[in-house]
Amino acid sequence: MKLKSALVGLSSAMVMMTSAAHAEKWDMPMAYSGSNFHSVTGAEFAKCVTTGTGGDIEIVTHPSGSLFKGADIKRAIQTGQAPIGERLLSGHQNENPVFGVDSLPFLASSFDDAAKLWKASKPTMESILDKQNLVLLYSVPWPPQGLYFKKEVNSVADMKGIKFRSYNNATARLAELTGMLPVTIEAAEISQAFATGVAESMVSSGATGYDRKVWESLTHFYEVDSWLPRNYIMVNKDVWGKTSEANQNVINACAQMAEYAGTWRAKEYTGFTLTGLRNGGMTVGPASDTLTSELKEIGATMTEEWLKAAGDDGKAIVDAFRAM
Numbered sequence: 001m002k003l004k005s006a007l008v009g010l011s012s013a014m015v016m017m018t019s020a021a022h023a024e025k026w027d028m029p030m031a032y033s034g035s036n037f038h039s040v041t042g043a044e045f046a047k048c049v050t051t052g053t054g055g056d057i058e059i060v061t062h063p064s065g066s067l068f069k070g071a072d073i074k075r076a077i078q079t080g081q082a083p084i085g086e087r088l089l090s091g092h093q094n095e096n097p098v099f100g101v102d103s104l105p106f107l108a109s110s111f112d113d114a115a116k117l118w119k120a121s122k123p124t125m126e127s128i129l130d131k132q133n134l135v136l137l138y139s140v141p142w143p144p145q146g147l148y149f150k151k152e153v154n155s156v157a158d159m160k161g162i163k164f165r166s167y168n169n170a171t172a173r174l175a176e177l178t179g180m181l182p183v184t185i186e187a188a189e190i191s192q193a194f195a196t197g198v199a200e201s202m203v204s205s206g207a208t209g210y211d212r213k214v215w216e217s218l219t220h221f222y223e224v225d226s227w228l229p230r231n232y233i234m235v236n237k238d239v240w241g242k243t244s245e246a247n248q249n250v251i252n253a254c255a256q257m258a259e260y261a262g263t264w265r266a267k268e269y270t271g272f273t274l275t276g277l278r279n280g281g282m283t284v285g286p287a288s289d290t291l292t293s294e295l296k297e298i299g300a301t302m303t304e305e306w307l308k309a310a311g312d313d314g315k316a317i318v319d320a321f322r323a324m
């Protein structure tokens, strides 16, 4: 009896040793603040993988750009400096215009349309990423984008000369077409940029304004609902190739749950954060009819420009989306 329990003890100790020998830690850089719903979703995804693989793979998230800044995350994963991470998909528009499809003003401006656009574009995104040594795991949209200012703005003329914080090519182009002065700033650094006057305006979600407490510097949020950009989680393809099939299955299942939960959070967070902006003292409401129609014209120009740049791949995505 004694011998038997000793043997059982020994064998379970050996099991523990074996799994400890195979255990891997995957650092996961993320660009947005820890309290943001994308980061919360990423942390739950990490926990799901750690639990589901029995500790074989422990994913540790690093939000707020603390490990790599947003603009450096994709390269870090492509080159194997980090095995996994999250980035704004449209942040890569200068590598390939197709990445910017989710930031075309008024092409897909509701959660339902954003889901359709993602369905239409996902196979193309997967194949572009695959050629860049990356595997796409899941993607979650941001809430609809609106305009932030530190004064009342009722037309494009009112925007002239304002210093505008941009986060991708499309937002910089929007600034140019409205006579504003674009400056690229990571979300993690906007509170300071607004406090010091480096920027005075931006297009973003209520979520980011709420996370960064922008009411300390800004006064107005206009619910333009111009587009819903997406974040996505990618893994280095070599790392993925070395991962056992069983663990790949766990990761894919956790990714599916994360995409569902993250999208749900994005929807819930939309109203909650707009109320938060109001409670912070900001004026929150729809844009004037004049501003809306002027922005729609600019959106048409940007879509035309993008279709030229994105070629057949871009046109195929937009056609597929419009047919849904």
Ligand code: PCA
Binding pocket: 088, 142, 143, 167, 186, 187, 203, 204, 205, 206, 207, 208, 229
């Ligand atoms: N927040 C991010 C991207 C889109 C959004 O809503 C940002 O402002 O950087």
